[in-house]
Amino acid sequence: MAKEKNYVSEAVMRRMPKYYRYLTDMEKSGIERISSRELSQRMGLTASQIRQDFNCFGGFGQQGYGYNVSELRLEIQKILGLTNTYNVIIAGAGNLGQALANYTGFEKDGFHVKCLFDINPRLIGMSIRGIPIYDIDEMEDYISNNKVDIAAICTPKEKAREAAERVIKSGVRGIWNFAAVDIAAPHHVIVENVHLSDSLYTLSFRMSDE
C-alpha cells in the first residue's frame, strides 16, 4: 500500500529509474523474488538504502521473504508515472532531434513523439519514421490544439530559451532540455536537463584526476 506521495529527496528520486531498470531486466530474466541484500549487490547500493528508499512510498516487501519482483516493478512504474501516456514534440529537427524521433524505445514507456519542429525549410515537410517535421512557426498552434505534455528542446543553445518560452506559453507541462543552457520555467512546468557537455566534462575531469 503506497503512502501519499509527499516530499521525496532529489537523491531518492534519481535512484528510482535505476530500480525500475533493474527490476525490468530481472523480471525479463525470470527472477521472481529478491531481497534488499541481493538487490544491493547487483546495483552497488546498500541494502539499508534500498529499504529506506522504498519506504518513502510505503512498504512493498514482506518480512522473511523480500520483494516480489513483478509487484515491486509495477509499484515503481506507478511511482514514476509510467502508467500514464505522454505526447511529446521535439523542437529542433537537427541531429539530436532526429535521433530522438528515430528511437523507438520510449514508446513502451508511454512516450509518443507526435511531430518535430524546425526552421530549416529543407527539413519542413519531411518525416521521420512517419513523424512529420513542421515549421517551427506552427509550434504554438499545434500545442494549443493538441494535447502535448512534453517538449524536447533540441535546438542550438542560442535558440533554446526562446523555444522553451514558447512551448511553456502554449501549455506544455514538461521540458526535456538538451541544450547547454539552463531554462527558467514557472513552478508548474518541470524542466529536466540532459547536459551532454557537462557529462563529457565530468568524464574528462575524472580521467585527468589521477
Place this chain on the structure above:
Amino acid sequence: MAKEKNYVSEAVMRRMPKYYRYLTDMEKSGIERISSRELSQRMGLTASQIRQDFNCFGGFGQQGYGYNVSELRLEIQKILGLTNTYNVIIAGAGNLGQALANYTGFEKDGFHVKCLFDINPRLIGMSIRGIPIYDIDEMEDYISNNKVDIAAICTPKEKAREAAERVIKSGVRGIWNFAAVDIAAPHHVIVENVHLSDSLYTLSFRMSDE
C-alpha cells in the same frame, strides 16, 4: 595557486561543468569580474557553496574584489582536464552515434571524434562529416594502433557490455556510455553514463508528482 587535487566529492564534481559553462558565457559577454554572491544569484546556488567549491582546489579569488572571470574560467578549464585533447571513437553508428559524430561543439573543448564502428554493412565505408565508419571487427585493432582515449558506447543496450569489454581490453581509458545498462570497468577506466531513459523517467515522476 591550485592545491594538490585530492578527493573531490561527487556533488562538487558535478557542479564544476556548470561553473565552466557559466563562466564561458560570462566571459563571452564581456563580464570581467564577479563576486560569489552575484554568481550565486545567476546560478541558483549559495555564495557560501561557491566559495567552498572553489576552495577544494585552492583560492582563485581576491578579498574585497571577487573573482576574475577569465582567470577563474581558465582554472576550472584546467581542473576539468579540458586543456588536454582527447581522441574519441564511437561504438555504434546508429541514430545517436551519428548525431554525436555530426555535432561539432565538442571539438572546441578538445574532444576529437576519429571514427565510428558498426556491424551494419550498409553503414560500413560511409562517413559523417568526413569521419569514417568502420567494421566493428576492426575496433580492437584501431584502438591498439591509435591513441584512443574515450569510447562512446552508442550500441543497442544488448551489445553495450560486450562493446565496453572490448574497448577496455584494447586500452581505452574512458567510456561515455549511452546505453541503458550499467557497465563494469576496472578501477583505472572511468565510466560516465548518459542514461536518457532514466532522465525521461525522472521527468515523468516529477510531472505526475503534483
Place this chain on the structure above:
DNA sequence: TAGATTGTTAATCGATTAACAATC
C-alpha cells in the same frame, strides 16, 4: 583608511548506514 568580499572555521541540516524489533 574604509568597504567589500574572500577563505575558512563552526553550526546545521540532510542523507546514508547501522541496528533491531516486528512479522511473515
Place this chain on the structure above:
DNA sequence: TAGATTGTTAATCGATTAACAATC
C-alpha cells in the same frame, strides 16, 4: 516454531549554510 528479512528508529557521516576573521 525457527529463520529470514523487512520496516523503522537511532547513530553516523558528509554536505550545505552561516559566520567571521583575514586581507585586498
